[in-house]
Amino acid sequence: MVQHSIDWQAIEKQYYVQCFGRAPITIVKGEGTKVWDDTGREYLDFVAGIAVNALGHSNPQIADAIATQARTLVQTSSLYYTTPQLEVAQQLIDNSDMDRIFFTNSGGESTETAVKAARKHGKTSLDDAFEVITTDRSFHGRTLAMTAATGTPAYQDPFRPMPEGFRQVSFNDIDAMSDAISSKTCAIMIEPVQAEGGIYPATLDYLQQLRKLCDQNNLLLIFDEVQTGIGRLGHFLGYQHFGVQPDIIALAKGLGGGVPIGATLFKEHASTLQPGDHGNTFGGNPLACAAAKVVVETILQPGFLQSVSKKSDLLIDGLEKLKQTGQIVDVRGLGLLVGFELSSPDLADKVVNSCRDDGLILVKVSASTIRMVPPLTVEASEIEAAIGIVSSALH
Ligand SMILES: Cc1ncc(COP(=O)(O)O)c(C=O)c1O
Structure with missing residues (x-):
């Protein structure tokens, strides 16, 4: 060189x-x-x-898959059915406890999609509740709404006022979370291991208690698994390490093995987005999904x-x-x-x-x-x- x-x-x-x-x-x-x-x-x-x-x-398998797909079909938009997208959709849903998927292009878009679905849940099932509680030191992305969701004031200060509808409480503190829930709350969003904030795993008891709080109050539990998903914790998805099931999971990072792609996974009852509510141009395009398919197949090998x-x-x-x-x-x-x-x-x-x-x-x-x-x-x-x-x- x-x-x-x-x-x-x-x-x-x-x-x-x-x-x-x-x-x-x-x-x-x-x-x-x-x-x-x-x-x-x-x-x-x-x-x-x-x-x-x-x-x-x-990775040679990813390189081959991308090259073959690039010569076949790169992008159609979501106006049509495409096979790589639906193959990866099946892989992710069949190997998780989730029921539906929406493909995105980044972690921030995956968490934002999760929050929009949670707000829709608030609108339809909780008398217009819209607030999502997150935690101090959390990181959920850099869009304006996800900056407001992120528990690091330094990321928010240059852009105030922040969009409303988010508040932070201390991490691994179930009493603080319980005290913060009000008639405005529609969801709790948490990283099972806080990553950008300094690598702090949630305790099992905390996640179990969060599940209970959400069940008692009809709130959605969102796991931001942008960093913990896709094998990173030694499980296909990070929640499987803890055995606590969320209602919505945000994924990105490892999913495409380096090719930009993310996804938001939903339990059926949390899959609130209807025609016209949400969308994107590139999400789940054949090129990115060809890479994701190799990643998921490899990670799931015995x-x-x-x-x-x-x-x-x-x-x-x-x-x-x-x-x-x-x-x-x-x-x-x-x-x-x-x-x-x-x-x-x-x-x-x-x-x-x-x-x-x-x-x-x-x-x-x-x-x-x-x-x-x-x-x-x-x-x-x-x-x-x-x-x-x-x-x-x-x-
Ligand atoms: C937990 C978590 N959520 C969301 C994001 C945002 O992802 P992206 O940078 O792909 O938008 C990150 C990125 O580091 C992250 O670690």
């Missing part, structure tokens, strides 16, 4: 909206868990498109999800051992959605930079927590190598 023949970082500075803090590398190629920059440097990628590349980079759980143990054990350095103060997560908290925010930046210099890409999720979300196909030896690099950064 050519040594920096073009200064892409300068081009980004000049042309791109300056709303991202990017790491100073230009990635040009990926294969499995590895990526390469434009100088030819190789990195282990434990960011994986932010928990997206479920089957690794440049042994795949068990291997995710085994690799999770290896990763979590390795990080736990690094607590001996005194610099890691907590290790949190489930499956291959794992975070380690450092003793100070300065240290977190230092560790991310030092790991990158040593060939491992990581990203922070909060001031002092670094997340590890490798492809689900990561190899045990790659996890060991990554732990070794983190260890060197701490010594």
